[in-house]
Amino acid sequence: MDFPSQTLDEICPCCRKSSWEFLYNSTFNHYNIPIFLCTSCGLQTQFPRPEASDLYTEEYYSGSADFSYRDERKTEKFDRYVWKARIKNILKFKPTKGEFLDVGCSFGGFLNCAKEAGFGVTGVEISPFSAEVAQSRGFKVFTGEFLDAALPENFFDVVTLIEVIEHLSEPLHVFAKLNRILKPGGLLLLQTANFEGWQALEAGPSYHYYLPGHFYYYSESNLKKILDQSGFTDHITYPGVDFSLSAKLLKSRGSFRSWCDYWKWIRIGIYHWKSKFKKKDRPLTSSMVLYSFKVE
Secondary structure (H helix, E strand, O other): HHHHHOOOOOOOOOOOOEEEEEEOOOOOOOOOEEEEOOOOOOOOOOOOEEEEEHHOOOOHHHHOOOOOOHHHHHHHHHHHHHHHHHHHHOOOOOOOOEEEEEEEEOOOEEEEEEEOOOOEEEEEEEEEHHHHHHHHHHHOOEOOOOHHHOOOOOOOEEEEEEEOHHHOOOHHHHHHHHHEEEEEEEEEEEEEEEOOOOHHHHHHHOOOOOOOOOOOOOOOHHHHHHHHHOOEEEEEEEEEEOOHHHHHHHHHHHHHHEEEEEHHHHHHHHHHHHHEEEEOOOOOOOOEEEEEEEEE
């Protein structure tokens, strides 16, 4: 198929214009994904897009598919360092705790940490395989797409989407629903790649974030614009991540197979500190966590 000859006519969820042009086919791995750029606001999207329900199979969550996620059940002991550190930071803004929703909750490890901290927890998970595991742990989990989940309005104090927002189609409806289900003043946490960062800009079509299940590719500025339009305010950007380097290092031990792997801590540490700096007003890396609050 001659992807460059295709056109994309849909409305951009950020600037509400239709000014897409073909950018390139991605070269990361062998996916060869056609990427389109909104020339008005810089948002990127893949087109055509696969059906989300076809991507998230048992093989995806067990790490055995061509496009797959690692099996969190095997590393939960180590992942908890990051999850608990993130909850600790969330509690700076929501010390009274309350109701907590994790969209894309996988096997429920992050939900478990939130529950241990005193939150009432709920999850949304597209995969019946991983949702069933989370439910077996006693968590209330809606199985299916986020937009189809029957969630109460003005109910949640915290909603998290950790490396999830890029997976969701129909962003305008997604952000509108996120606003509806949060209480006034509620916290929305988004972690995704920042395509304004030098890491993404310099990698171009070979950037590792171009994956079959990533439908939209945001930047800090256009994501904030969408949030402004969707009833959110007081945005706080964490370049890199919203937790300490020590938590990240302890988590990384879950993938270590020998003592030699501890040399990876040098690379992890350099990347962590590099993420805190900018060049020409752009962050050096493209990792980003954004906290936003529903307008009261």
